[in-house]
Amino acid sequence: RPRIAPFEMAEKAVNWGESVSVVCNVVSGDTPLEISWAFNGVTIGDDNPHISVGVTKRNSLLSIDSASPSHAGEYTCVASNAAGGTSYSSVLTVN
Template identity: 40%
Template structure:
C-alpha cells in the first residue's frame, strides 16, 4: 500500500512529515518506508499490511507561512 502527499501551492522550503495516530513516523517505524518524490511531494509505503498498521495517518506540510495537514484512516480486517 502506498499513499502520496503533494503540496499544490506554497513557497519553498516545505517540510513534509507523517504521523500515525498523532505519533510522528519515520522511515523504518512499523515497517513503513517514507520517501521524498520532490520538494513538494512525499510518499508513505507499507509492503505488507498487518493489523498493527490500522489507524489515522496524517501528512503535515509546513513552511514559514504556515502549515496544512490531511488525515485518512486505514482500516485493516483481522485481529488487532
C-alpha cells in the same frame, strides 16, 4: 501557507499482507517545504521498520510493504513552510 491535495489511504479496507502506497501532494505553498507523516498522532520516523517515507520537493510517498492490523489507524500528512503549516488525515482499515 501550504495546501495539501486530499488523498485516501485506500479506497476500501486492505487485507493482511497487502502493500499500501499513498502520495501526499502539496499543491501550493512556497518552498522550502517540510513534509512529514504521523500515525495516530505520532510522527513516523526513519527508524520505523514497516513503513517507509520518501520525500521530494512537493510530495511525500508513504509505503507499507505488508499491512497488518497494527497499521490500521489514522495517517496524517503535515506540510509546513515559513508561512505556516497544514495537515490532512485519512484512515486505513486492515482486515
